[in-house]
Amino acid sequence: MAIEFTLNGERAAPTADPTALLVEVLRDELGLTGTHIGCDTSQCGACNVLMNGEPVKSCTLLLAQVDGADIVTIEGLAEGDTLHPMQLAFKEAHGLQCGFCTPGMVMAGIGIAKRHGGAVGEDTIAHELEGNLCRCTGYVNIVKAIKAGAAASAGEMA
Amino acid sequence: MTYYRPRTAAEAVELTTSGADPAYLAGGHTLIPAMKARLRDPDRLIDVSGLDELRGMQHADGRLWIGALTRHADVARGADVFPALQTMASMIGDPQVRNRGTLGGSLANNDPAADYPAAVLALDALVETDRAVHGAADFFQGMFFTALEDGELIRRVGFRIPRRAAYAKFRHPASRYALAGVFVAELEEGWRVAVTGAGGEGVFRWSEAEAALGAGQNARDVPPPDAAAMSSDIHAGADYRAHLCTVMLKQAVGDLS
Ligand code: FES
Ligand code: FES
Numbered sequence: 473m474a475i476e477f478t479l480n481g482e483r484a485a486p487t488a489d490p491t492a493l494l495v496e497v498l499r500d501e502l503g504l505t506g507t508h509i510g511c512d513t514s515q516c517g518a519c520n521v522l523m524n525g526e527p528v529k530s531c532t533l534l535l536a537q538v539d540g541a542d543i544v545t546i547e548g549l550a551e552g553d554t555l556h557p558m559q560l561a562f563k564e565a566h567g568l569q570c571g572f573c574t575p576g577m578v579m580a581g582i583g584i585a586k587r588h589g590g591a592v593g594e595d596t597i598a599h600e601l602e603g604n605l606c607r608c609t610g611y612v613n614i615v616k617a618i619k620a621g622a623a624a625s626a627g628e629m630a
Numbered sequence: 631m632t633y634y635r636p637r638t639a640a641e642a643v644e645l646t647t648s649g650a651d652p653a654y655l656a657g658g659h660t661l662i663p664a665m666k667a668r669l670r671d672p673d674r675l676i677d678v679s680g681l682d683e684l685r686g687m688q689h690a691d692g693r694l695w696i697g698a699l700t701r702h703a704d705v706a707r708g709a710d711v712f713p714a715l716q717t718m719a720s721m722i723g724d725p726q727v728r729n730r731g732t733l734g735g736s737l738a739n740n741d742p743a744a745d746y747p748a749a750v751l752a753l754d755a756l757v758e759t760d761r762a763v764h765g766a767a768d769f770f771q772g773m774f775f776t777a778l779e780d781g782e783l784i785r786r787v788g789f790r791i792p793r794r795a796a797y798a799k800f801r802h803p804a805s806r807y808a809l810a811g812v813f814v815a816e817l818e819e820g821w822r823v824a825v826t827g828a829g830g831e832g833v834f835r836w837s838e839a840e841a842a843l844g845a846g847q848n849a850r851d852v853p854p855p856d857a858a859a860m861s862s863d864i865h866a867g868a869d870y871r872a873h874l875c876t877v878m879l880k881q882a883v884g885d886l887s
Pocket of ligand 1: 508509510511512513514515516517518519520529530531532
C-alpha cells in the first residue's frame with residue numbers, strides 16, 4: 473500500500489512499510505532528525521509533530537495513519553531564515569539547555585497557543601505540558617517561552 | 631503484519647474472521663504502546679479510523695450517545711457534552727494523547743487505570759457494538775477483559791445524563807494514568823460511584839460509598855474500601871490506593887456539577 477502525505481509543505485511518499493512508526497520514517501528514511509525519540513513509551517513528547525495542525529506523538533503513530541495528512545516537523549516551521557514565533561521565543565527566553573526536548577516542546581507550545589490563544593497564563597501552560605519531559609528541567613524558561621511565543625503568534629494562529 | 635483499511639464496519643468485522651491474531655486500530659494509543667512493549671503482536675491491523683459510521687454525538691432517551699471513534703479532545707471540548715464527562719476527558723493522558731486516543735479504543739482495552747471505564751460504570755452506560763448492546767455492569771470483566779467477543783466492534787456508547795456528576799483522579803506523575811480515579815454520579819434512582827486505577831480486578835462500583843451518599847452522609851465520613859481488594863505495585867501499595875479513593879471521593883463530591 474502506497475502512503476502519501478504532505479510533509480513540511482511538500483509531497484512525501486516514503487517506501488517504508490505502512491506499519492513502521494512515523495518517527496522512524498521521518499528520521500531514518502526522510503532524514504529529518506529534528507524530531508527526537510526520548511522514551512519510545514509515549515510519555516516524553518520529544519517526538520511531537522503537527523498533524524493537521526495539532527501536536528501528536530510521532531512515536532505512537534504508524535506511517536499508514538498519516539496517509540493524506542498534513543504533517544509539519546520542527547524543520548518545517550521556519551520560513552527561510554525567519555524563525556516561527558514559537559521558535560524565536562524559545563531562543564529569546566533561553567527556553568532550552570541541551571535542546572533534546574525542544575522540538576517537542578515547540579510543537580506542544582504551538583498546540584497550547586492554538587487552544588488557548590495569545591493571553592494564555594503560566595499555570596495553564598505548565599499544566600498543558602503534562603505530556604512533555606525535559607531532563608534538564610528547564611521548565612521555568614520553557615513556560616516563559618511558550619507564553620511569549622503564544623502572545624507573538626496570536627494573530628497568525630487565529 | 632498486514633495493514634488493512636476497510637471502508638465499512640461490516641468489512642472490518644469480516645477481516646477479523648481470518649488471521650491468527652487480528653486487531654482493530656483506531657487512534658492507536660493503547661495498541662501501539664502495547665505492540666512496542668511486545669505485549670501484542672497482531673498479524674492483521676485493521677484500521678477502522680476512517681469509518682464515519684463510528685463517529686458523531688447525539689442525545690436520545692436521556693442518554694448522550696458518543697461514536698466510538700470520538701477522540702478524547704473532542705469530548706473534552708464537545709459543546710453537547712455535560713461538564714463531568716468533559717472534565718474527565720480533559721484529564722486523560724496529555725494533550726497529544728487526547729488528540730489521538732478514542733473512546734472505543736479505551737473501552738475495548740479496559741486498562742485497569744484508564745478513565746473512561748469509571749465514567750461508563752458510574753453513568754450506567756450502554757455499549758453498542760456491531761452485534762449486541764452491553765450494559766455497563768456486564769461489559770467490564772476484570773482487568774483487560776470485556777464482554778466483547780473476538781472481532782466484536784464497538785460502534786457507540788450511550789451515557790445517561792446525570793443530575794450531577796464529577797470525576798477526580800490522582801495521577802501517576804509520568805504516565806498520567808489513575809492511581810485512583812473516582813467518578814460520582816447522581817442519577818434519578820440514586821448515587822453511583824465507580825473507581826478506576828485502584829481495584830485489583832480493574833474498575834469497580836464502590837457500593838459502600840453509594841449507600842453512604844444515598845443516606846445523606848458526608849463524603850468525608852466514608853471509610854476506605856477494603857485494601858485486600860486493591861491493587862499494589864511499585865507506584866502505590868494497596869493501603870495507599872484505598873486511602874486515595876477516600877480523598878478522590880471527597881474531591882469529586884466537592885466538584886459536583
Ligand atoms: S519518544 Fe514519543 S513520547 Fe517519548
Ligand atoms: S533542554 Fe535538555 S532535555 Fe530539555
